[in-house]
Each structure stands twice: as structure tokens, then as C-alpha cells.
Amino acid sequence: NKTKQNKTKIMKLERTPSVVANAMSERPEIPEPSGDITADIKTILTSLQQISVAISDIKLCNKDTLDRLTSMETHLTESDERLSAAEACIVMLTSTVADLRDKIDDQENRAHRNNIRILGFPEGVEQGNPSKFLEEALPALLKLPAGTDISTERAHRSLAPRPGPGQRPRPFIIKLLRFPVKELLLRSARDLGTLEWEGHKILLFPDLSRALQDRRRQFLSVKRILRDKMIKYGLFYPATLRVTYKGMTSSFATAEEAEK
Structure with a gap:
């Protein structure tokens, strides 16, 4: 419903310039002086009244346009707020799902x-x-x-x-x-x-679960390098590579960390 209302307001807003143009096109033509001062003054007063009416119409159109723009800005602000809230909710749910997946995987491996x-x-x-x-x-x-x-x-x-x-x-x-x-x-x-x-x-x-096997499999290339260099290492549960070199032991949670 709000979408339909916004479309209606936009259509009305698009028609506003034509309303203003019509008001401008209806302005009276001021005739040439006739020589009769009294008649000329009456003509001028009549024209001024018509111009005043046209100006009033333009002011009304402008006010209507401003009201519609304000309404549209309000709706856009509300839409942005709803979108931001939805994005924040998606981020939270994604994090929650990841945590639950990790817990389920941990429970599966503990059962095994x-x-x-x-x-x-x-x-x-x-x-x-x-x-x-x-x-x-x-x-x-x-x-x-x-x-x-x-x-x-x-x-x-x-x-x-x-x-x-x-x-x-x-x-x-x-x-x-x-x-x-x-x-x-x-x-x-x-x-x-x-x-x-x-x-x-x-x-x-x-x-081990397939997910944990995949995590541990990422260390294969690193383990191959360590074996070739005769460096002592061990892969510990769940997927932590522990390397002992020159009396110092370092632990790595990912293959990227170990390769550095």
C-alpha cells in the first residue's frame, strides 16, 4: 500500500509543473494605453487582480509540491531505517547460524x-x-x-x-x-x-566429520613442506597445527598463518 501511495504521489508531483505552466499561460495580456486614463486604470487593476490570482495558484502548487517532497523524504528515511534494520538482522542471523553450525559439528566430533x-x-x-x-x-x-x-x-x-x-x-x-x-x-x-x-x-x-576433515585437509601442503625440511609438527584437535623449530613451538589455526 505504501508503495502504491508513493507512486501516486510521484505521478502527482510530475503533473505539478504542468499546473504551474497553465497558471503562467493564463496571465492576462496588458493592452496598449487607450488614451482614456480611467479606462486604462481599470484595465490595469483587472490585470493585477488576475495576476494576483495566478500567483496564489502558483503558491498553492508550490506548497503542495513541498508537502509531497517532505512526505517522500519521510518515506525514504523510513525505508532506509527498515533496510538498515534488516541488514543488521541478517548479519546477526548469519553469525548465529555459523555459531550453531560450529556447535553441531563439535557435538558430532565429540560423539565420534x-x-x-x-x-x-x-x-x-x-x-x-x-x-x-x-x-x-x-x-x-x-x-x-x-x-x-x-x-x-x-x-x-x-x-x-x-x-x-x-x-x-x-x-x-x-x-x-x-x-x-x-x-x-x-x-x-x-x-x-x-x-x-x-x-x-x-x-x-x-x-571426523566432513567439515572438520576439510579444515584439517587445508594443512596438507604445509605438512608436506615440514616433512621435507625435517621439522617436527603435529596436527591437534580440532584443527590446530603445532610446529616445533629450534626449540620454539608455534600453533597455527589456519594454513595461511602457517605458510607465513
Whole structure:
């Protein structure tokens, strides 16, 4: 409704110059003196009255124009205020959504705190019992001390469709009962380097959310440079690169900071 009112006011404002022009065009022509002073004075007075009326009309038109301009300025000011308020609200909501997304991602990763993702085991080797298979295979694979308890809460293949012949097997996702055991398995895998099981290369990773994996993946090029230069580093949860060089340790939250 306000938009229609503004359009109507603009149309009226556009017609105002024509009203003024009409008033100006209606001004009387002052005749030449007739020689009769009395008649000439009457003619002049009549013309002055007509001019006065025309001037009054112009003043009314000007007042109407000023009123409409003032009204339009008021509406524009109100529109600017509403737009500014909407922009501020959008900024606030964007920040809130980002905070909530970070919290959800953090909750997801905390729920996976005891999880390990294991790649490389062929399809079907678990024979329908992944927990039993991994509890038997991992201690030997990682050369753990005899009697090490790696009890699992559950284990399963990832939920992707079963691959066909020649395709990459689905990873195992294993949830351990105790967090220290998870750390032991990952540390043993790092210490041993390359892991092989019956000719298959096996890899162990923390089970992280995709968003956190993407954040950690940004450090790949930096880690490669550090390895080439034999500089000690570590990537800590959630995505902090810690570098030790000449006895000094520095932490970096982004790859850009580390590259500097």
C-alpha cells in the first residue's frame, strides 16, 4: 500500500509543473494605453487582480509540491531505517547460524571421540562379525603387547553401497569402549608407518566429520613442506597445527598463518 501511495504521489508531483505552466499561460495580456486614463486604470487593476490570482495558484502548487517532497523524504528515511534494520538482522542471523553450525559439528566430533576409521580390509573378510574380526586382527597388525584389551562397543562398514569387484572396499568404522585404547591404536599405526594385512595396505584415521576433515585437509601442503625440511609438527584437535623449530613451538589455526 505504501508503495502504491508513493507512486501516486510521484505521478502527482510530475503533473505539478504542468499546473504551474497553465497558471503562467493564463496571465492576462496588458493592452496598449487607450488614451482614456480611467479606462486604462481599470484595465490595469483587472490585470493585477488576475495576476494576483495566478500567483496564489502558483503558491498553492508550490506548497503542495513541498508537502509531497517532505512526505517522500519521510518515506525514504523510513525505508532506509527498515533496510538498515534488516541488514543488521541478517548479519546477526548469519553469525548465529555459523555459531550453531560450529556447535553441531563439535557435538558430532565429540560423539565420534572413540571412533576409528580403518581403510584397506577387503570386503567380506569380517564374515558378518566386524567387531570380532577387528579385535583379533588389529593387535597383530599393530604389534600390540600380548593381552592388550581393545574391546569395541560396535563396528561396521560405512553405509555406502557394497562395492563391486575391483572397486575400493568400504572402510570399517569402529567405536572403542575406551578413549586411551583409540589413542594407542592410532599412535601404534603412526609409529609403524606402513601397515599391511595379507598384501593389503591398511590405514587408520580418526573418525571426523566432513567439515572438520576439510579444515584439517587445508594443512596438507604445509605438512608436506615440514616433512621435507625435517621439522617436527603435529596436527591437534580440532584443527590446530603445532610446529616445533629450534626449540620454539608455534600453533597455527589456519594454513595461511602457517605458510607465513
